[in-house]
Amino acid sequence: MTPPPAPSDAVAIELNAVLVALTANQPLVLTLEDGTLLPSGPFATEHPTLQSGLRAWVERQTNHPLGYVEQLYTFADRNRPGSDGRQRVVSISYLGLTRERLSAGARDPEWRSWYRYFPWEDWRTGPAPLIAGTILPRLAPWVDAGADAGNRRERQQRVEVSFGDGRESWNEDLVLQRYELLYEAGLVPEAKHPAADPVPGMPMRHDHRRILATGIARLRAKIKYRPVFFELMPPEFTLLQLQRAVEALAGRPMHKQNFRRLIDAQGLVEPTGASTAEARGRPAKLFRFRREVVLERAVVGSKLPLSRPI
Amino acid sequence: MTPPPAPSDAVAIELNAVLVALTANQPLVLTLEDGTLLPSGPFATEHPTLQSGLRAWVERQTNHPLGYVEQLYTFADRNRPGSDGRQRVVSISYLGLTRERLSAGARDPEWRSWYRYFPWEDWRTGPAPLIAGTILPRLAPWVDAGADAGNRRERQQRVEVSFGDGRESWNEDLVLQRYELLYEAGLVPEAKHPAADPVPGMPMRHDHRRILATGIARLRAKIKYRPVFFELMPPEFTLLQLQRAVEALAGRPMHKQNFRRLIDAQGLVEPTGASTAEARGRPAKLFRFRREVVLERAVVGSKLPLSRPI
DNA sequence: TAATTAATACTCTCAATGAGCATTAATGAG
DNA sequence: CTCATTAATGCTCATTGAGAGTATTAATTA
Numbered sequence: 001m002t003p004p005p006a007p008s009d010a011v012a013i014e015l016n017a018v019l020v021a022l023t024a025n026q027p028l029v030l031t032l033e034d035g036t037l038l039p040s041g042p043f044a045t046e047h048p049t050l051q052s053g054l055r056a057w058v059e060r061q062t063n064h065p066l067g068y069v070e071q072l073y074t075f076a077d078r079n080r081p082g083s084d085g086r087q088r089v090v091s092i093s094y095l096g097l098t099r100e101r102l103s104a105g106a107r108d109p110e111w112r113s114w115y116r117y118f119p120w121e122d123w124r125t126g127p128a129p130l131i132a133g134t135i136l137p138r139l140a141p142w143v144d145a146g147a148d149a150g151n152r153r154e155r156q157q158r159v160e161v162s163f164g165d166g167r168e169s170w171n172e173d174l175v176l177q178r179y180e181l182l183y184e185a186g187l188v189p190e191a192k193h194p195a196a197d198p199v200p201g202m203p204m205r206h207d208h209r210r211i212l213a214t215g216i217a218r219l220r221a222k223i224k225y226r227p228v229f230f231e232l233m234p235p236e237f238t239l240l241q242l243q244r245a246v247e248a249l250a251g252r253p254m255h256k257q258n259f260r261r262l263i264d265a266q267g268l269v270e271p272t273g274a275s276t277a278e279a280r281g282r283p284a285k286l287f288r289f290r291r292e293v294v295l296e297r298a299v300v301g302s303k304l305p306l307s308r309p310i
Numbered sequence: 311m312t313p314p315p316a317p318s319d320a321v322a323i324e325l326n327a328v329l330v331a332l333t334a335n336q337p338l339v340l341t342l343e344d345g346t347l348l349p350s351g352p353f354a355t356e357h358p359t360l361q362s363g364l365r366a367w368v369e370r371q372t373n374h375p376l377g378y379v380e381q382l383y384t385f386a387d388r389n390r391p392g393s394d395g396r397q398r399v400v401s402i403s404y405l406g407l408t409r410e411r412l413s414a415g416a417r418d419p420e421w422r423s424w425y426r427y428f429p430w431e432d433w434r435t436g437p438a439p440l441i442a443g444t445i446l447p448r449l450a451p452w453v454d455a456g457a458d459a460g461n462r463r464e465r466q467q468r469v470e471v472s473f474g475d476g477r478e479s480w481n482e483d484l485v486l487q488r489y490e491l492l493y494e495a496g497l498v499p500e501a502k503h504p505a506a507d508p509v510p511g512m513p514m515r516h517d518h519r520r521i522l523a524t525g526i527a528r529l530r531a532k533i534k535y536r537p538v539f540f541e542l543m544p545p546e547f548t549l550l551q552l553q554r555a556v557e558a559l560a561g562r563p564m565h566k567q568n569f570r571r572l573i574d575a576q577g578l579v580e581p582t583g584a585s586t587a588e589a590r591g592r593p594a595k596l597f598r599f600r601r602e603v604v605l606e607r608a609v610v611g612s613k614l615p616l617s618r619p620i
Numbered sequence: 621t622a623a624t625t626a627a628t629a630c631t632c633t634c635a636a637t638g639a640g641c642a643t644t645a646a647t648g649a650g
Numbered sequence: 651c652t653c654a655t656t657a658a659t660g661c662t663c664a665t666t667g668a669g670a671g672t673a674t675t676a677a678t679t680a
Contacts, residue, residue, distance in 0.1 A: 011321045013386070013400060050386045074384040074402050076323070076360045090323060090400065092384050240657070257659080258638065265636095275646090281656025282646040550626070567628080568669065585677090591625020592677040 015054050016040040016093040016208070018072065018215030019062075021111060022232045025244045028111040029212060030062075031204075035112050038208045040091070054094050061109070067231030068097040070222075072214050075207065095215045097231040114216060116202050117209055120163075120178070121216070121251050123170055132166030135182070135199055139163075142185040172251050175217040179210060220250055227268055230289050236272055238284035239263065267293055325364050326350040326403040326518070328382065328525030329372075331421060332542045335554045338421040339522060340372075341514075345422050348518045350401070364404050371419070377541030378407040380532075382524050385517065405525045407541040424526055426512050427519055430473075430488070431526070431561050433480055442476030445492070445509055449473075452495040482561050485527040489520060530560055537578055540599050546582055548594035549573065577603055 017039045019030040030039055041057055051069055058066050072093040115122045120130045139159050146152035162178045164170050182188045186195045189203040190210075203209060222228050229245055237245075243259050263269060270290050275283040327349045329340040340349055351367055361379055368376050382403040425432045430440045449469050456462035472488045474480050492498045496505045499513040500520075513519060532538050539555055547555075553569050573579060580600050585593040 011323055011400075013321055050384070071383060073381060074360070076402075090321075092386075238657085255638065255640095256657095257640090257661095260658085262637095280648055280654080282644095282658070284657060548626085565669065565671095566626095567630095567671090570627085572668095587678085590623080590679050592627075592675095594626060 011088050011090055012042065014040055014042060014089055014091040015050070015057070016091050016211055017054060017058060017096055018093065018212055019058065019066075019096045019098060020114075020215070020219065020232065021098050022245050022248060023111070025248050026113040027115070027216075027248045029114045029117075029215075030109055031112050032109050033205075034108065035110060035116070035202060036205045036208075038204070038211060039109065050092060051094075054096070058096060058098075062098065064098055066096045066098055068228055070095045070218070072211065072218060093211045093214065095218055097219075097228060099232060099234065114212065115251075117204065117212060118175065118179070118216070119201050120199075121172070121175060123172070123251050124247055124253050127167050127170070130200060131163055135187075136163060136166050138187055138195075138199060139181070139185055142187075170252075173217055173221050175220065176210070176213045179213040183210070223249055227266075227289075227293075233289070236274070236286045236288050238276055238286060239269075240284060242269075242287070321398050321400055322352065324350055324352060324399055324401040325360070325367070326401050326521055327364060327368060327406055328403065328522055329368065329376075329406045329408060330424075330525070330529065330542065331408050332555050332558060333421070335558050336423040337425070337526075337558045339424045339427075339525075340419055341422050342419050343515075344418065345420060345426070345512060346515045346518075348514070348521060349419065360402060361404075364406070368406060368408075372408065374408055376406045376408055378538055380405045380528070382521065382528060403521045403524065405528055407529075407538060409542060409544065424522065425561075427514065427522060428485065428489070428526070429511050430509075431482070431485060433482070433562050434557055435563070437477050437480070440510060441473055445497070446473060446476050448497055448505075448509060449491070449495055452497075480562075483527055483531050485530065486520070486523045489523040493520075533559055537576075537599075537603075543599070546584070546596045546598050548586055548596060549579075550594060552579075552597070 017030070019039065021028045021030075031037060032039055039058070039061070050071075055066050055069060072095050074090065074092045076088060076090040120128045120135060122128055136159070143152055143155040143159060146155050158177075158181060161171075162174050162181050179188070182199060183191050185191075186193050187199045188194065188201070188209070189198050190207075204212070219228070223246060229242070229249065232249075233242065233245060239260060240256075242263070243254055243256065246259075247254055268290060269287040272286045272288050274286045276286060327340070329349065331338045331340075341347060342349055349368070349371070360381075365376050365379060382405050384400065384402045386398060386400040430438045430445060432438055446469070453462055453465040453469060456465050468487075468491060471481075472484050472491050489498070492509060493501050495501075496503050497509045498504065498511070498519070499508050500517075501508075514522070529538070533556060539552070539559065542559075543552065543555060549570060550566075552573070553564055553566065556569075557564055578600060579597040582596045582598050584596045586596060587593050
């Protein structure tokens with residue numbers, strides 16, 4: 001029962017990073033090689049911890065501090081191609097939020113909107129037409145191709161939960177489930193037996209688009225109970241800019257008055273006193289985040305009918 | 311910018327498991343070596359994925375299927391003792407839920423209540439007296455020993471967020487934060503410079519108590535939006551047994567009527583028709599879970615002021 | 621038949637959420 | 651100077667869910 005840990009066969013540790021920034025209301029992710037790869041590199045042994053290794057490596061590359069880092073997932077499911085099959089790759093992926101972007105217009109590395117990879121995830125101007133127009137019709141034959149009635153029912157249910165009906169009942173957190181569904185149905189080029197005519201959305205090499213989906217899903221879930229979007233904003237910003245930023249991440253439009261009510265109720269920001277003089281109309285007041293509240297906001301809501309302890 | 315992945319120096323992959331079961335309203339965790347270790351073992355290269363490796367290994371040991379598996383965290387922060395310092399250990403930890411327990415009364419492996427390791431986490435019969443009686447008084451000097459006023463304020467805030475005032479405002483999800491706070495304050499034996507007289511609660515070797523805290527925290531958070539406690543219950547159970555099970559995990563008492571209202575509203579269970587004939591009074595009806603709803607229940611609630619997409 | 625245990629039936633309050641309508645404020649273009 | 655333009659506010663309203671409490675009914679066994 002207690003097998004003493006022994007060295008495995010040859011193993012390479014690889015770090016993958018989903019680095020997110022925001023510019024002009026677009027959620028950006030750092031990519032390499034013409035947008036086909038996420039930044040990744042070997043884990044250098046001189047670093048005491050994985051996070052410090054990642055942080056050092058990213059900051060050296062981008063010349064900007066990494067505001068927030070969070071581990072995403074560890075995969076160990078593939079072998080290094082070209083090796084004799086015993087060289088296993090363990091890839092540990094991270095989500096990182098950063099405020100500034102690298103040299104603009106660079107070709108490699110390049111910041112790209114994540115909606116280029118997941119066009120069906122952008123519901124900011126209403127339901128993504130891609131879903132009702134293309135995805136649901138393409139998924140229908142896959143549902144019908146289920147082995148038996150039970151399998152078909154299960155597939156149907158998965159489609160409904162992930163994509164809804166294409167017009168309402170959209171859950172923006174299910175980014176990974178949606179990608180995996182399309183993968184299984186062979187509708188993305190990365191699939192094992194891809195359809196000749198995949199669904200729109202740029203693919204990536206290896207499992208990098210899957211890792212990106214994991215990162216987006218994690219971030220979308222996180223902003224609901226922790227104000228991590230702090231790390232993506234400039235030091236001063238208007239409330240409308242903040243709203244647009246959250247909308248860019250969540251992929252959904254928000255109700256302006258309610259958004260302000262919420263931000264206000266949580267005491268997340270304070271006015272700097274200054275205003276913008278952007279365009280024609282009334283200038284917007286500038287705000288900054290109140291760093292102090294970050295700690296307080298560790299509180300989360302519960303969905304269980306708790307009793308007050310006696 | 312794109313360093314080609316290369317094999318690291320010698321690396322050993324180790325799997326750690328937090329295996330949870332429930333008996334007699336106690337949340338149990340599988341331990342080894344007189345309760346000082348979590349089950350762990352090397353990652354065998356013949357397994358295609360990490361999860362299948364863990365699953366196979368656990369099921370071989372316990373002769374019971376593993377109902378639910380979830381990755382917890384990957385640590386790579388220590389070196390194998392006795393090696394030349396280049397042999398790095400990457401430990402990947404998992405949470406697993408299982409329905410049945412291994413041979414009862416066995417000494418090793420042994421199922422133990424997790425509240426032996428974290429006695430302050432059990433608020434089922436009211437605030438854990440340990441907190442107001444011992445922990446808060448012992449943390450006070452640590453707060454006062456902060457380097458400067460700002461540091462002291464930050465420490466004070468961390469104590470308040472993690473432990474509340476010891477009587478109310480308890481957030482049961484912050485298991486890991488609380489353990490880490492005690493660790494930093496030197497109040498657990500595992501700390502780097504432990505106090506001569508640590509706080510009650512059984513320690514573990516290496517960082518295993520930390521991993522256990524991570525698992526408990528994850529499970530407590532999860533049951534609020536996904537009915538994973540399915541996997542811990544016998545095939546048939548009464549609603550009161552179910553309530554006691556959830557209370558055991560959450561470490562808090564619940565309001566009976568509201569608990570039933572919630573279970574009912576979600577359509578999680580259906581009556582089997584049978585009843586128990588346990589003790590004196592009215593027998594309780596037996597229920598079973600409706601497996602069908604697991605998929606549907608992927609829906610989560612949002613805390614952002616979303617607008618209905620146009 | 622009474623004690624015992626489990627299960628129900630309701631009610632009430634409070635806070636949060638999603639939504640809508642209307643109005644005020646401060647600019648720059650002309 | 652005034653007017654279109656953009657941003658910000660002020661309110662109201664309905665609905666829902668959570669937390670809590672009181673009282674009553676049901677089915678057993680000692």
